Amino acid sequence: MAVFSQAEATLHKVSARPRAHSSIWVTTREAFFIALETLRTHKLRTCLTLLGVVIATTTLIVVMSVINGMNLYIADHIANLGANVFILSQFQWAQGEEAWLKARRRNRPIRMDDYEFLKANLKGYKSLGATGGIWPRPSARYQGHTLDEVSLVGATASMVDIGQEQVEYGRFISESDERHSAPVCFIGQDLVTEFFPNVDPLGKEIYISGMPFRVIGVAKRIGTTFGQSQDTFVFLPLTTFKKNFLGRPGINVSVQAWNAQQMSVLEDEVRVLMRVRHHLPYKEDDDFGINASDTIMGLWQRLTGSIFAITIAVVAVFMVVGGIVIMNIMLASVTERTHEIGIRKSLGARRRDILTQFVMEAAVMAAVGGALGVLLAGLISMVVNHFFASSTPLSAILVGLILSTAVGLFFGIYPASQAAKLDPIEALRTEN
Amino acid sequence: MGSQVASSPVQESHRPADGVIIRTEDLWKTYDMGEVAVHALCGVSFEIARGEYVAIMGPSGSGKSTLMNLIGCLDTPTSGRYWLNGRLVSELTDDELAHIRNKEIGFVFQTFNLLARATALHNVELPLIYNGTPAEERLERAKEALRVVELGDRMYHKPNELSGGQRQRVAVARALVNNPSIILADEPTGNLDSATGAEIMNLLDRLHQSGNTIVLVTHEFDIAAHAFRVIGIRDGKVDRDERMK
Numbered sequence: 001m002a003v004f005s006q007a008e009a010t011l012h013k014v015s016a017r018p019r020a021h022s023s024i025w026v027t028t029r030e031a032f033f034i035a036l037e038t039l040r041t042h043k044l045r046t047c048l049t050l051l052g053v054v055i056a057t058t059t060l061i062v063v064m065s066v067i068n069g070m071n072l073y074i075a076d077h078i079a080n081l082g083a084n085v086f087i088l089s090q091f092q093w094a095q096g097e098e099a100w101l102k103a104r105r106r107n108r109p110i111r112m113d114d115y116e117f118l119k120a121n122l123k124g125y126k127s128l129g130a131t132g133g134i135w136p137r138p139s140a141r142y143q144g145h146t147l148d149e150v151s152l153v154g155a156t157a158s159m160v161d162i163g164q165e166q167v168e169y170g171r172f173i174s175e176s177d178e179r180h181s182a183p184v185c186f187i188g189q190d191l192v193t194e195f196f197p198n199v200d201p202l203g204k205e206i207y208i209s210g211m212p213f214r215v216i217g218v219a220k221r222i223g224t225t226f227g228q229s230q231d232t233f234v235f236l237p238l239t240t241f242k243k244n245f246l247g248r249p250g251i252n253v254s255v256q257a258w259n260a261q262q263m264s265v266l267e268d269e270v271r272v273l274m275r276v277r278h279h280l281p282y283k284e285d286d287d288f289g290i291n292a293s294d295t296i297m298g299l300w301q302r303l304t305g306s307i308f309a310i311t312i313a314v315v316a317v318f319m320v321v322g323g324i325v326i327m328n329i330m331l332a333s334v335t336e337r338t339h340e341i342g343i344r345k346s347l348g349a350r351r352r353d354i355l356t357q358f359v360m361e362a363a364v365m366a367a368v369g370g371a372l373g374v375l376l377a378g379l380i381s382m383v384v385n386h387f388f389a390s391s392t393p394l395s396a397i398l399v400g401l402i403l404s405t406a407v408g409l410f411f412g413i414y415p416a417s418q419a420a421k422l423d424p425i426e427a428l429r430t431e432n
Numbered sequence: 433m434g435s436q437v438a439s440s441p442v443q444e445s446h447r448p449a450d451g452v453i454i455r456t457e458d459l460w461k462t463y464d465m466g467e468v469a470v471h472a473l474c475g476v477s478f479e480i481a482r483g484e485y486v487a488i489m490g491p492s493g494s495g496k497s498t499l500m501n502l503i504g505c506l507d508t509p510t511s512g513r514y515w516l517n518g519r520l521v522s523e524l525t526d527d528e529l530a531h532i533r534n535k536e537i538g539f540v541f542q543t544f545n546l547l548a549r550a551t552a553l554h555n556v557e558l559p560l561i562y563n564g565t566p567a568e569e570r571l572e573r574a575k576e577a578l579r580v581v582e583l584g585d586r587m588y589h590k591p592n593e594l595s596g597g598q599r600q601r602v603a604v605a606r607a608l609v610n611n612p613s614i615i616l617a618d619e620p621t622g623n624l625d626s627a628t629g630a631e632i633m634n635l636l637d638r639l640h641q642s643g644n645t646i647v648l649v650t651h652e653f654d655i656a657a658h659a660f661r662v663i664g665i666r667d668g669k670v671d672r673d674e675r676m677k
Contacts, residue, residue, distance in 0.1 A: 024564075025564075026561055026564045026565065026566065026567070027561060027562065027564065030561045037549065041549065339545075340547060342545075343545045343546075343547060343558075344558065344562075345530065345533075346504070346506060346533060346539055346545070347533070347534065347539070347558050347559045347562060347606070348530050348531065348533045348534020348535070348559055348562040348563065348610075349530060349562050350526075350527040350530040350531070350562070351526060351527055351530075352527070353562060424506045425501055425506050425507055428506075428541075428545065
């Protein structure tokens with residue numbers, strides 16, 4: 001009995017300490033642990049309940065990853081005109097069909113004299129080059145081997161700095177080649193593979209449309225874009241190209257600026273020079289195109305914008321379905337645990353405590369669904385990246401987790417308020 | 433607490449004297465059953481002093497359970513006043529009542545009412561969680577309370593790993609842990625065999641000896657015999673109130 005009274009005394013002494021009536025932190029933490037415990041005891045039910053949220057999160061993150069991956073891919077493989085390079089050409093790229101049809105009627109091709117004009121009048125650029133192409137693509141031949149659909153390009157020597165083709169060995173077209181219209185060529189890796197698997201291509205002569213051209217250099221491998229090889233090309237000096245293929249080709253003029261700020265200044269200058277040259281009144285539209293990497297990116301982003309809008313609609317539907325399933329299971333859970341709620345209320349749990357407990361449970365459940373969705377999306381993204389392009393941005397993961405948790409919070413409120421409203425006596429009387 | 437009530441002169445005049453832990457004044461509880469109104473309590477008035485050991489007795493249907501719910505602040509009277517530990521509690525909101533239950537009342541139920549999935553320790557911790565006691569102090573006090581009921585070696589067992597008597601002792605520890613004004617035991621031995629029941633009554637006797645106020649609700653005379661005073665309820669009224677010892 002002595003031990004008993006002593007313990008009793010300790011109990012009184014301890015509880016005599018002053019303290020705040022309640023702390024949200026303590027009850028919230030309790031609610032969090034109850035939530036984890038409940039999910040642990042009902043694993044299967046939790047998994048089935050979470051299907052909607054998992055699918056929604058997965059869809060959202062996978063689409064965001066693929067769009068992001070494609071963005072990187074496009075920036076890398078397609079919109080890669082080179083650093084601070086823009087191109088003056090007959091048409092503006094990536095415009096609507098109507099605008100293009102109109103442009104086709106009134107735009108004039110860019111000619112060599114335009115290039116010479118810009119070269120004489122434009123100031124401060126880093127590099128200026130011109131290229132011309134031919135359509136349909138001709139075949140190249142070497143000792144009985146034929147390679148069809150070769151991209152034949154006439155280029156100025158200055159393109160060595162501007163274009164994406166880099167010299168692997170040999171050299172690029174020189175100004176001397178240009179001056180003399182030398183019958184030389186700079187070739188891509190596909191021609192090496194096809195014609196010169198075991199021999200040094202330098203100095204060999206390949207035939208295009210029956211005319212011989214001596215190989216002076218080989219480009220580094222570029223790779224493929226959407227499965228299309230980017231290494232099937234032959235570069236000739238622009239003068240050689242003119243002499244042998246097109247007397248007066250339409251060309252593209254590439255302008256390289258020193259930095260991004262200067263690029264927009266130069267774009268404006270080129271625009272003004274060309275408008276003056278074409279005698280355009282100030283209200284008239286340009287009858288030429290000035291294109292940079294962001295033109296292509298702009299087109300692509302308009303496209304992904306609509307894909308993304310559809311995704312958001314689909315994800316919203318999944319999330320609402322997932323939320324309703326969570327709400328349903330939480331209502332069942334409240335009914336199932338009425339007695340527990342009665343016990344907690346009899347011990348001093350307020351409405352807010354019970355509300356917190358069930359809202360927390362729904363939110364934790366949905367957050368687990370979000371996390372599962374992130375994992376699943378990560379796996380899918382890895383697989384997709386194998387065949388295609390996919391890169392999961394951190395923002396997608398955050399959006400997925402926050403969105404799913406918010407759905408749990410929102411759809412948990414109604415069942416939780418039902419639980420909080422229960423009468424303690426009724427609840428205690430309910431047996432389960 | 434008293435100063436809050438003092439604002440009204442009417443309430444002031446009826447305020448119980450110091451040392452009175454429970455005072456009820458003309459408590460009525462009426463249930464509206466559609467056509468007819470059922471009076472479960474018809475004007476119940478009594479006082480219980482600090483440190484008393486009182487049994488509330490009555491046959492089923494007498495209004496005993498209704499009275500217990502009112503005393504336990506689980507419900508509010510249709511009319512009448514109820515002071516608990518100097519505070520008028522008959523007109524409080526749900527959340528204020530929850531706070532009073534937490535602070536002033538330790539329940540011991542016939543069916544134990546423990547959380548099945550929680551350990552004995554966590555069950556005892558619950559009242560402390562709902563008044564925001566920090567974890568460290570909470571554990572210390574819950575363990576202490578379990579030692580008081582001699583379950584110091586069963587703290588991490590869940591209710592289904594404990595015997596009926598042990599479960600009820602966990603419930604007693606839970607009732608004790610917040611150092612309440614009264615311990616309200618509703619048929620505490622109803623689900624126990626007589627030997628275990630005697631053990632629990634022994635525990636309540638000891639708690640009374642160490643200064644706790646105990647209100648025992650029962651219909652069994654030999655259980656009521658542990659108390660020092662018996663209040664008999666019949667047809668919603670107090671029909672006897674006598675001191676036994």
